[in-house]
Amino acid sequence: MNSLLSRLQPYPFERLKQLFSTVTPNPAYAPISLGIGEPRHATPQLVLDALAKATAQLAAYPATAGLPALREACVNWMQRRYGLKLDAATQVLPVNGSREALFAFAQTVIDPTQTDASGNRQEAVVVCPNPFYQIYEGAALLAGAQAYYAPSDPARNFNVNWDSVPAEVWAKTQLLFVCSPGNPTGAVMPLSDWEKLFALSDKYGFVIASDECYSEIYFREEAPLAGLEAAAKLGRTNFKNLVAFTSLSKRSNVPGMRSGFVAGDADILKQFLLYRTYHGSAMSGMVQAASIAAWDDEAHVVANREQYRQKFAAVTPLLEAVMDVRLPDAGFYLWAAVPKQNATSSGVGDDVAFARDLLAQYNVTVLPGSYLAREGQGLDEANQANPGAGRIRMALVAETAECVEAAQRIVAFIQNNHS
Numbered sequence: 001m002n003s004l005l006s007r008l009q010p011y012p013f014e015r016l017k018q019l020f021s022t023v024t025p026n027p028a029y030a031p032i033s034l035g036i037g038e039p040r041h042a043t044p045q046l047v048l049d050a051l052a053k054a055t056a057q058l059a060a061y062p063a064t065a066g067l068p069a070l071r072e073a074c075v076n077w078m079q080r081r082y083g084l085k086l087d088a089a090t091q092v093l094p095v096n097g098s099r100e101a102l103f104a105f106a107q108t109v110i111d112p113t114q115t116d117a118s119g120n121r122q123e124a125v126v127v128c129p130n131p132f133y134q135i136y137e138g139a140a141l142l143a144g145a146q147a148y149y150a151p152s153d154p155a156r157n158f159n160v161n162w163d164s165v166p167a168e169v170w171a172k173t174q175l176l177f178v179c180s181p182g183n184p185t186g187a188v189m190p191l192s193d194w195e196k197l198f199a200l201s202d203k204y205g206f207v208i209a210s211d212e213c214y215s216e217i218y219f220r221e222e223a224p225l226a227g228l229e230a231a232a233k234l235g236r237t238n239f240k241n242l243v244a245f246t247s248l249s250k251r252s253n254v255p256g257m258r259s260g261f262v263a264g265d266a267d268i269l270k271q272f273l274l275y276r277t278y279h280g281s282a283m284s285g286m287v288q289a290a291s292i293a294a295w296d297d298e299a300h301v302v303a304n305r306e307q308y309r310q311k312f313a314a315v316t317p318l319l320e321a322v323m324d325v326r327l328p329d330a331g332f333y334l335w336a337a338v339p340k341q342n343a344t345s346s347g348v349g350d351d352v353a354f355a356r357d358l359l360a361q362y363n364v365t366v367l368p369g370s371y372l373a374r375e376g377q378g379l380d381e382a383n384q385a386n387p388g389a390g391r392i393r394m395a396l397v398a399e400t401a402e403c404v405e406a407a408q409r410i411v412a413f414i415q416n417n418h419s
Helices: 003-007 013-023 045-053 055-059 066-083 099-111 133-144 191-204 227-232 250-253 266-279 285-296 297-322 351-362 401-417
Strands: 094-096 125-130 146-153 173-181 207-211 241-249 261-266 334-338 391-396
Touching: 003 133, 013 351, 045 055, 045 285, 055 250, 055 285, 066 227, 066 285, 094 266, 099 133, 099 207, 099 241, 099 261, 099 266, 099 334, 133 146, 133 173, 133 334, 146 401, 173 191, 173 250, 191 207, 191 227, 207 227, 227 241, 227 261, 227 391, 241 250, 241 266, 250 285, 250 297, 261 266, 297 401, 351 391, 351 401
Parallel strands: 125 146, 125 173, 173 207, 207 241
Antiparallel strands: 094 261, 241 261, 334 391
């Protein structure tokens, strides 16, 4: 067996399952889960109709590069959304959802045999935000690389302080994962950070993978800045060493379709296509037809975003009264600090105990923030702590009434246990 499999850590929801294995939820309350970030709004009818009309596509093997019509739909959406003019033949590639693509991309990019100037083998490093989507870590480890966790900074609206990453780490870095809007923090990275990362990429030669699957759920008037958009604003129109990942799952409420696309550096995408051809990663023609319908329509996205805006407007004030939490820039998570009574040795609230006791008393599931992060490798004490400790992630994916009910129960739980 591949010995690298032993380096993988349990997935957050496996850890949650183990935590709850000895908990008996209060039967007086119906269960409400804010744990898994799975969109639960209705799938648009236009997508269902397109799927139904494309069943004949099941009789043919799909091409890994995707239908020309789908690639055109992707570049047309990029033009409408970001004002970018991409080449449909070389700068976009359909993928089976961003999760699959993020993992496969690391296997394409990472070279674990790379050597330094003296001919000695040099450790490959993948830098990722911390807290993070655990696929980044797993992809790095199974590619034979070492993950470096760059902690988010509450003083920077939970964006990473990239200056905290030492030069010796950047010198070994082959791939950087960026997530903006962030999971779980909801932070959107500013243009100044993109400019800094592009300069670092130019200096050290690493590739930037920009995970943007939450880009269409936002609460400000201005839509979130994207990686390719930032590059264009800074005059980097060839998108050197930059690939963006986007998905229909959150935008169009179709997580079961497993559909998205990557866009950016044509030279990298050429190699990624080669990898995917051998990997067998072609998207079903039926799903491609439905994806075209989804990318071509914006009305359902606007309506979906409005549902989230109304939901967050109803829930956030309730929780703000008893927790350190605020409306995120984007995404569908609330990243909240738990009360500090019975604090851990690090001086923050115990997020694991909070999640366990909340389920036992009020039958509401939340995800401990420490399960989404790792102890850092920073040079100072602040960067060595687990940046998710003392916080919980709440996925407001259910209908508004259910999310409000969950918030009311959390308020009662805190008032009864932490006042």
